[in-house]
Amino acid sequence: MSYVVEMLNIRKEFPGIVANDNVTLQLKKGEIHALLGENGAGKSTLMGMLFGMYQPEAGVIKVKGKEVKISSPNVANDLGIGMVHQHFKLVENFTVTENIILGLEPKKFLTVDIKSAAKKIEELSKSYGLNVDPYSKIEDISVGMQQRVEILKMLYRNADVLIFDEPTAVLTPQEIEDLIKIMKNLIKEGKSIIIITHKLKEIKAAADRCSVIRRGKYIGTVNVKETSEAEMAKMMVGRQVSFKVEKKEAKLGEEVLKIENLSVKNNKKVLGLKDFTLNVRRGEIVGIAGVEGNGQTELVEALTGMRPVESGNIIYNGNDITKLSIRKRIDEGIAHIPEDRHKRGLILDYNMEDNMVLKVYKNKPFSKNGLINRKEVENYSNNIIETFDVRSGEGGKSIARSLSGGNQQKGIIGREIQSNPDLLIAVQPTRGLDVGSIEYIHKRLVEQRDNGKAVLLVSLELDEVLNVSDRIAVVNNGELVGIVNANETDENEVGLMMAGIKRGES
Ligand SMILES: Nc1ncnc2c1ncn2[C@@H]1O[C@H](COP(=O)(O)OP(=O)(O)O)[C@@H](O)[C@H]1O
Numbered sequence: 001m002s003y004v005v006e007m008l009n010i011r012k013e014f015p016g017i018v019a020n021d022n023v024t025l026q027l028k029k030g031e032i033h034a035l036l037g038e039n040g041a042g043k044s045t046l047m048g049m050l051f052g053m054y055q056p057e058a059g060v061i062k063v064k065g066k067e068v069k070i071s072s073p074n075v076a077n078d079l080g081i082g083m084v085h086q087h088f089k090l091v092e093n094f095t096v097t098e099n100i101i102l103g104l105e106p107k108k109f110l111t112v113d114i115k116s117a118a119k120k121i122e123e124l125s126k127s128y129g130l131n132v133d134p135y136s137k138i139e140d141i142s143v144g145m146q147q148r149v150e151i152l153k154m155l156y157r158n159a160d161v162l163i164f165d166e167p168t169a170v171l172t173p174q175e176i177e178d179l180i181k182i183m184k185n186l187i188k189e190g191k192s193i194i195i196i197t198h199k200l201k202e203i204k205a206a207a208d209r210c211s212v213i214r215r216g217k218y219i220g221t222v223n224v225k226e227t228s229e230a231e232m233a234k235m236m237v238g239r240q241v242s243f244k245v246e247k248k249e250a251k252l253g254e255e256v257l258k259i260e261n262l263s264v265k266n267n268k269k270v271l272g273l274k275d276f277t278l279n280v281r282r283g284e285i286v287g288i289a290g291v292e293g294n295g296q297t298e299l300v301e302a303l304t305g306m307r308p309v310e311s312g313n314i315i316y317n318g319n320d321i322t323k324l325s326i327r328k329r330i331d332e333g334i335a336h337i338p339e340d341r342h343k344r345g346l347i348l349d350y351n352m353e354d355n356m357v358l359k360v361y362k363n364k365p366f367s368k369n370g371l372i373n374r375k376e377v378e379n380y381s382n383n384i385i386e387t388f389d390v391r392s393g394e395g396g397k398s399i400a401r402s403l404s405g406g407n408q409q410k411g412i413i414g415r416e417i418q419s420n421p422d423l424l425i426a427v428q429p430t431r432g433l434d435v436g437s438i439e440y441i442h443k444r445l446v447e448q449r450d451n452g453k454a455v456l457l458v459s460l461e462l463d464e465v466l467n468v469s470d471r472i473a474v475v476n477n478g479e480l481v482g483i484v485n486a487n488e489t490d491e492n493e494v495g496l497m498m499a500g501i502k503r504g505e506s
């Protein structure tokens with residue numbers, strides 16, 4: 001059997017945690033190999049060692065049969081290993097070509113002429129069906145295109161082992177389909193791929209084999225065709241996972257949120273949300289379904305006070321809050337799980353403890369006469385961290401940046417729910433999370449509803465909206481297409497509505 005890459009009995013520790021404990025991964029030439037594990041299981045750490053960003057403390061790495069020490073990403077490049085990171089490393093105001101040649105060694109860089117580089121990039125782009133314009137600026141192209149630039153960067157450096165760290169987390173369903181096609185093209189040309197993902201559906205669609213790690217330990221490797229999604233989920237989480245959200249019938253109470261004829265401008269100064277009307281009552285979850293960029297951001301930012309309203313009103317618990325400040329809305333009991341957890345959810349350089357009190361630290365009992373009571377902060381934060389199973393090396397003392405994305409997200413959700421809000425606005429709450437965490441978070445949202453709170457769920461995952469919501473409002477081009485009851489509709493109908501086709505029109 002010829003393996004292009006073997007990582008054998010790998011160990012890596014971080015302060016307070018063994019991130020990889022005797023982990024083994026063997027990549028066959030020409031396969032797509034999925035690396036599956038919960039948030040914080042140690043997947044990025046393992047791949048970081050293959051790409052030369054960290055050094056293992058024990059174990060052996062072999063590339064094409066030969067034992068190697070991958071002491072830096074440059075060494076990885078020379079060995080033919082490339083990686084697309086979870087957060088892209090592109091310069092916004094540079095062109096595609098400039099970005100691709102940027103990382104080359106100075107000697108090569110100085111002698112490269114842009115034109116011939118662009119030509120080579122164009123050829124690569126064509127032969128793998130990437131459709132990238134070498135002269136576009138990064139800031140002008142979509143996230144999906146930016147990812148392709150990262151792929152081209154690897155190909156330009158002649159990588160034949162390609163690592164993708166959660167590539168689909170930032171993509172739309174259509175872009176995900178395209179990416180899987182691209183990966184299959186790459187395999188045809190003799191490349192070998194490791195892809196990290198939590199999404200079992202994607203593993204089924206793309207991968208040949210799948211290796212699972214759980215809490216830093218190697219669980220096993222399976223043939224994807226012969227293994228069900230449920231079996232893989234169980235390997236990953238260590239218990240049976242339910243994909244269906246269990247909920248009792250909704251017990252509706254009074255109206256908490258009433259949105260009346262709301263119009264809001266987008267960043268381009270035209271109306272991104274138009275004449276939008278919707279209400280949310282106590283005891284229900286209302287989902288907003290739509291393709292990305294169809295008014296969801298404008299709606300959420302208007303509701304939370306981050307963006308001014310052109311016309312219309314927002315009524316909350318009977319009061320007009322259209323012009324109320326962000327701070328006051330929070331104090332009145334509107335909680336927000338933001339779409340961008342790095343920009344709006346956490347202060348990455350603070351520890352988790354301080355992040356858990358970001359919105360309440362000025363209040364009693366956390367502050368008194370301008371002094372912070374550390375003990376109260378610690379207790380409050382630890383309670384959230386335990387209840388919401390936020391895993392990190394040093395608990396509340398861990399710096400937010402060091403946590404995996406999913407654990408950061410669990411922290412934010414815990415903080416928002418702990419504030420006991422009347423209205424919870426959850427935007428993409430399970431983006432990037434593994435099935436175990438998704439199940440957990442969906443339960444917490446349903447619990448809010450059963451406790452008589454109002455929940456507004458904005459999600460690009462149609463499955464999630466259908467599964468979790470009681471009612472679904474569909475948006476297209478900034479307008480409300482219609483509202484349907486979740487138990488009287490299906491993926492087809494909502495999908496058509498997302499494309500702007502109303503009930504009865506198709
Ligand atoms: N640079 C780092 N410093 C400290 N701890 C880290 C660092 N990188 C990862 N960790 C910790 O190691 C564990 C594994 O993280 P990671 O490999 O990112 O998980 P995954 O990619 O599977 O979500 C987590 O508990 C994480 O908090």
Ligand SMILES: [Mg+2]
Pocket residue numbers: 043044045165404405
């Ligand atoms: Mg990771």
